[in-house]
Amino acid sequence: MSTSWTQQDIPDQRGRTAVITGANTGLGFETARMLAERGASVVLAVRNVEKGRQAAARISGDVTVQALDLTSLESVRSAAAELRATHPRIDLLINNAGVMHTPRQTTADGFELQFGTNHLGHFALTGLLLDRLLPVPGSRVVTVSSTGHRIQAAIHFDDLQWERSYSRVGAYGQAKLANLMFTYELQRRLAQHGTTIAVAAHPGVANTELARSIPAAIRGPLNLLAPLLTQKPEMGALPTLRAATDPAVIGGQYYGPGGRREIRGYPELVSSSPESHDQATQQRLWTVSEELTGVTFPLT
Template identity: 60%
Template sequence: MAWTAADVPDQTGRTVLVTGANTGLGLETATVLARRGATVVLACRNPVKAKAAAVRIGGSTELLALDLASLASVREAAAEAHERFDHLDLLINNAGVMVPPHRRTVDGFELQFGTNHLGHFALTGLLLDLLAGTEGSRVVVLSSLAHKLARGGLDFDDLQSERRYSRVGAYNQSKLANLMFMYALQRRLAASDTARTIALAAHPGLTSTELGRHLPAPVRPLYALGADSVLQSPALGALPTLRAATDPRAMGAHYYGPDGPFETRGFPVLKASIAAAHSQAAQERLWAVSEGLTGVTYDLRSV
């Protein structure tokens, strides 16, 4: 039987933080969770759009300013979250950028690697104490089918695309990094005597959202407006994330995606990531690099 939004259990009393919750998959995810009773924190870069999203969602929503392309903003958001909340039940690392022109974050990182991976790596580490002490808490990382195109693994010699920049290649690498981060995080959580959190991942297949605004001009209208034969709606695209976040049967390191042809559309089921995502040596190398670049370290002994 297909898993749908109707299968999301009651979320009353739970506090959920969703990055990039003002549009697309994040907005749909936040809407469903709020309507199931959760207090949803919309962690967004644009305050005007965030306020509009809160009105649209209704229910119990709160706003948190967050720009994942700025480590200072990530630290400020995490500090504010600690002031306002005594726990988190769910952290959904949803926000991202896809195939933009070559740009750098304010900290000098290639934009896609810096936003999609490093920003979320830092945010998760800074919020981990709010999660790890909460029974049944989860971290959900949004990856993409695009990670399968990075079969050669991460290019550790050019993570910041300083030698050459490929819009698509950098995106693929960032989405592979998301999965590698999830697996490494879950391994650490499972080994902890105190953490009560699990880490999971999801991908939305091919979904019509604003994420496609940097695609080539001939393709952009199709991606933005959707086409039933090619792209699915954000409501369907959010289901893998929602299942990873709420299905009582989900376990750490589970990875959900659509069940349709080539995983491009359909209802969420367990999926497999490519072999490169499972290399523990590469995961640990990425972890060390990420700690070095962000200055954020994970110490589960202090949780």
């Protein structure tokens, strides 16, 4: 008898509302599709509303689209206000959207693009929506990290925005490490409330549009090897879905593919780097994130 966790293991989601960032393509789309098929009311929170509508039309179930540009705190605040107005309760907030290995760019607020999008945008969105989750039994915040959190990864408090020098890989590693540190610190703060939990996941190496910013000289050979090194988006979405729906999940856990080096495979409980568990750094990152975004969480 197989013990692999698959789409068939997703419990009935009727009556639950899920907000998923970056849900018009790739992992986010597959996450939204599978949750909707299990009965959830799903909100595709996306930068391009037209692409979001096209994605929604391909999903069977209760699916709506919300404009959200994580590179703009003004957009994050506007989206949160609209979601609060239309959704008195949220069961799942899935922080999925992200960019990877981009040339150095800045967000509308002057943050380095990868750190601003992958971490700060989601930090702000979570803080602004959290009071819609806190009263809901079984509610969860799931944040998507990456095995990249181990590669050239540190929180560079002396140069968070990479203004002195820039590394595509290092900036991505910092952002994905921040995703995990945010999850662990959020869980510690949520623990006293007894309802909402924070969980992290990573997709392994999934064949999605996320790799579009990798330099062409590298991307070409990678495309040739993709069938051997990657898994399809529907498989890459399973760790997120398990983190979001498996009744056995507890706060502060991290799920990823169970295969060799967590590249491919069915979702299992995995471990993250020793650096990700440094509580002093987690707390310092939290404080800095509050200062940069102007968002504080409704938690004592």
